[in-house]
Amino acid sequence: MTALVAHELYRFFHTGDDETFALRGVSLALCAGEFVALVGPSGSGKSTLLSCLTGLDEPDGGHVEVGGMRLTRRSEAERARMRASHFGILLQTGNLFPHLSVRQNIRFQMMLAGKSDEARVDALVETVGLRARAHAFATQLSGGETARAGLAVALAADPPILIADEPTAEVDADTESRLIDHFETRRRAGLTTLLATHSGALARKADRIVRLHDGRVEDD
């Protein structure tokens, strides 16, 4: 079953007289339960693609379908509803509430999904290697800790589709291997994962590697 489809996505940015072609006709299909790594050089369009796939950004051309329903060109409220029921999202813009601790951020995300499970909060804090920082506020975390806490929040509600941008940036080797185990557990549970990454170790564990270059899929 196909979980997420992108049809011929185009995205252009205009800054003054400059025009950047971030996506130039990207098509991609993720099957339910697939673990896919999105790779490519800096500036190749990975983050832009993830934003369009989750409906946080609207493509200038093409469309996205999630769970068989079109996500693109709907109202912001409809996109937000579809996002909440399909995705866990970690993008470079971050997803933490600054006035909540790491634990409270994870708990809050679970609550939004109608869930409450303290053992799962403990397990997620452990998985991302933040046991010692679980009670720190988001504003008190380092860059790497912020990214790991953000990943725990993205995973909190056990989303059908996890979309994460560089989830293992700035993590030590032990944490990276725990996270890889977690992504493999998701795959065994039939959950779908798409990660943009510069990590060869992580990409090698994926079922499939999709390579972007200059806004196009170079290899899939």
Ligand SMILES: Nc1ncnc2c1ncn2[C@@H]1O[C@H](COP(=O)(O)OP(=O)(O)OP(=O)(O)O)[C@@H](O)[C@H]1O
């Ligand atoms: N909001 C924006 N306004 C103008 N240009 C943008 C914007 N967002 C992205 N771009 C440009 O679009 C291109 C693709 O950027 P994107 O962030 O998607 O690349 P990336 O592959 O994720 O890079 P990295 O690996 O460095 O995160 C780049 O040339 C970038 O400068």
